Amino acid sequence: MTDFAGKQVMVMGGSRGIGAAIVRQFVAAGASVRFTFSGSPDAAAAVAAETGATAVQADSANRDAVIAAVADAGALDVLVINAGVAIMGDPLTLDPDAVDRLIDINVRAVYFAGVEAGRQMRDNGRILIIGSVNGDRVPWPGQTAYALSKSAVQGIARGLARDFGPRGITVNVVQPGPVDTDMNPAEGPFAKMMHAAMAIKRHATADEVASLVLYLASPAAAMITGTTQTIDGGVGI
Template sequence: MSSLTSKVALVTGGSRGIGAAIVQKLAAEGASIAFTYVNSAEKANAIVKELEKAGTKALAIQADSSLQKDVAAAVAQTAQHFGRLDILVNNAAVFVIGPIEDADKNTAQYDRQIDINIRSIATAIREAAKYISDNGRIITISSAVANYVGTAHLTDYAATKAAASSYSRGYAHDLGKRGITVNAVQPGPVDTDMNPDSGAFADAMRSKTALGRYGKAEEIAALVGFLAGPDAAYITGASITIDGGLSA
């Protein structure tokens, strides 16, 4: 029997990159899956069909994580559709970088980054707490830059990720009495369309890692799968860095 059989998981931002890898991993472990997407209904529906063909119950939910009402609705829809909620993975995020001299020109992008990278996490956890089963799992995809920035132009993004990890520590105390674990996963550079290993900063980032390479989305998903399972029941309030030695 797979470790997550009979469990229901919601993954925000689950149609691409790390989110899509997490969806596939949790499904492989036996969970029924809901995931949110913003724009590509065709791609989201293709993932649903693929999962259903493999025997997984799946639901794609259109939701903009910059809108807190969409986040709350996605949580409620998941619980209502499947009749329960056991695992929440906060993955949706945006990556806005730039020099301090340009900060005043990018206030709209800054506000959107705050809304998605911070506010949506708080909203999702607060809403999930209404539905999630005792001994459930909440996992937030933060970033290694929450602890180690290492270069210029990442300040605002790094601050949002530090907040994301801090939420996990705080909510671990709030929800621990129900056996619910709350943890953050802090990836380093991972090859996705948001941060490809062929991008403008790729060589510099690669050279900073001990392993000399970008991570794979599946490697992040494997850690999430472990934290979602029964063997991680005594891990909570942790911020686990998985960065190839970037911050070593």
């Protein structure tokens, strides 16, 4: 494991699932970690107690709260933007307010968090965005709004990679497919349908995704920027 001793890391959305796994792995590698949470205070308190990381309440749908949370973190070495929501269903009947909230959290918060981090991030820092394989492909109906948001973050990453590149700051998207979390359990009702489209017919673990994040945050990945790194077991190849 790469040594992150002395590094300042912030994880937006770190109380559960992939985010919590990322917090745990950075702490285990020696980093000083802050993470945000919104609707899961008990889970956030548990992760903070387990790891010693600092939990910060911030609603990613609130632009000012996102900016303040990143600004208060000071000069970061790594920012991981994991907070996100998934809304699936027929676009003709989806609640427009729910779609607006999805865009606020999955797109606008990513942009403003990344920009604010860039104001004070140290040279050679890392910005990682947790996207989705649905940014590249839509294998099932009902994913239009979600896919829109995950395609948008690819453009944010490429743009910020260009803007921050002269300072050695890299910006990349990690795109998981099905991951075994409480939102998408490996034994859930849609698991067999998902696995049928995959070359490796299982859900990934949150730790597998976190391990890729830590690699991209390491010095070994200094020349990887503006990319999408997919970890999906071969969905739809």
